[in-house]
Structure formats: structure tokens, C-alpha cells
Amino acid sequence: QQQVKQSPQSLIVQKGGISIINCAYENTAFDYFPWYQQFPGKGPALLIAIRPDVSEKKEGRFTISFNKSAKQFSLHIMDSQPGDSATYFCAASKGGGGNKLTFGTGTQLKVEL
Amino acid sequence: GAVVSQHPSWVICKSGTSVKIECRSLDFQATTMFWYRQFPKQSLMLMATSNEGSKATYEQGVEKDKFLINHASLTLSTLTVTSAHPEDSSFYICSAKRTGSSYEQYFGPGTRLTVT
Numbered sequence: 001q002q003q004v005k006q007s008p009q010s011l012i013v014q015k016g017g018i019s020i021i022n023c024a025y026e027n028t029a030f031d032y033f034p035w036y037q038q039f040p041g042k043g044p045a046l047l048i049a050i051r052p053d054v055s056e057k058k059e060g061r062f063t064i065s066f067n068k069s070a071k072q073f074s075l076h077i078m079d080s081q082p083g084d085s086a087t088y089f090c091a092a093s094k095g096g097g098g099n100k101l102t103f104g105t106g107t108q109l110k111v112e113l
Numbered sequence: 114g115a116v117v118s119q120h121p122s123w124v125i126c127k128s129g130t131s132v133k134i135e136c137r138s139l140d141f142q143a144t145t146m147f148w149y150r151q152f153p154k155q156s157l158m159l160m161a162t163s164n165e166g167s168k169a170t171y172e173q174g175v176e177k178d179k180f181l182i183n184h185a186s187l188t189l190s191t192l193t194v195t196s197a198h199p200e201d202s203s204f205y206i207c208s209a210k211r212t213g214s215s216y217e218q219y220f221g222p223g224t225r226l227t228v229t
Contacts, residue, residue, distance in 0.1 A: 032215075032216040034216075034217075036220075041223070041225070042222055042223065043206050043208075043220035046218075049216070049217070099145070099216055101157075101208075103157045103158075106156050108154075
């Protein structure tokens with residue numbers, strides 16, 4: 001059962017634009033929502049994460065928006081750069097579940113000049 | 114930092130042989146490590162949770178006798194693919210959770226396994 005749905009599957013953004021990736025979850029027991037960036041042939045790297053007690057978190061050009069009632073969260077990449085071209089995964093976990101991460105299906109982002 | 118290494122980074126083996134992959138947390142202790150499998154252009158699928166000093170917990174559908182996991186110390190977990198077959202070819206990634214940390218997992222660089 002797919003517990004974290006991610007969209008879009010792929011995204012093309014112009015340099016300097018805003019990249020937006022959305023995720024929706026089903027399990028209301030989830031209480032940790034990270035975003036990972038993965039380059040080809042590499043392991044995922046943690047970008048930013050949020051807990052459900054806040055609606056937004058910003059770190060540099062990356063912002064997570066969280067809507068608990070809608071069970072949705074999104075990643076916004078401001079001033080997108082060609083170096084941001086990668087695959088992005090949202091994930092969710094619950095503290096009582098051994099912190100196992102459930103990943104979304106991934107979004108392949110390409111930032112064009 | 115929180116660095117996780119994997120060895121080897123890539124390995125080619127013949128069908129029927131066994132392959133061991135190491136996952137090490139270099140600058141922190143990790144009571145819990147996780148093993149994932151990723152096929153090309155797909156998401157990460159959790160295979161098992163590895164806890165130091167105890168048996169690993171496998172996800173549904175993962176053959177525990179085929180994917181042997183050992184977590185003998187707070188900085189090392191190993192995954193052994195036994196009697197490998199071409200369908201086991203994949204990208205294997207481990208992650209480690211810092212001892213005492215609630216949530217954050219740090220991922221290794223992955224190991225590309227090709228079974229011929």
C-alpha cells in the first residue's frame with residue numbers, strides 16, 4: 001500500500017524559477033516528514049525536515065509547507081539552479097514505528113538555463 | 114558531520130555466489146541501521162531494520178535467509194546476499210540513525226550489485 005503519494009513524477013523549471021513538489025500521506029500517525037535529494041549513483045541526502053507542530057520551515061532556498069488537516073506537505077525550491085537537477089524524495093515516519101521511513105515515488109527535477 | 118560509508122561501492126559477482134556489503138557510521142554511533150533496495154528510476158524500498166546486538170527485522174516479502182544482516186557493533190552493519198541471482202542486481206543503500214536521535218537518518222553512498 002502506497003502510503004506517501006508524490007507528484008509530479010518529473011519537473012522542468014527554468015533557472016531562477018520556483019520548483020514545487022507535493023506529497024500526500026495517509027497514515028495520521030506519521031510525525032516526521034523529511035525531504036531527500038539524490039543524484040544519480042549516489043545515496044539520498046537529507047535536505048530539510050519538518051514535524052507536524054509547525055506549518056512551514058525554511059532553510060536557505062528550501063522551504064517545506066505542511067498542511068496537517070489535508071495530510072499534505074510540499075517542497076519549494078526558490079531560485080532554482082542547474083545544480084539542483086536531481087531526484088527528490090519525500091518521506092514520512094512515525095516515532096513509535098522504529099522510525100522506518102516510507103518514501104514517496106520521487107520527482108526528477110531538471111533546471112534549465 | 115554524520116558520515117556513512119559503504120563498501121564496496123560496486124560489485125559484480127557470478128550467479129550462485131554470495132556478496133557481503135558493509136555499512137559504517139564513521140563519526141557517530143548508530144544503534145539502528147536500515148537497508149534499502151532501489152531499482153533504476155524507482156524509489157527506495159526498505160528491506161530490513163538492523164539493531165545492534167539483536168536480530169534484524171525484515172519487511173514483508175524480503176527473504177531473511179537470502180539477505181543476511183548482521184549488526185555486530187555500533188558502527189557496522191553488514192548485508193550478505195546469499196546465492197545471488199541476476200534478479201538481485203540492484204542498488205543497495207544503508208542508512209544509520211544516531212544513537213539517542215529520534216528521527217534523522219543518514220544515508221550511505223550505495224552499493225551497485227550486478228549479478229551475471
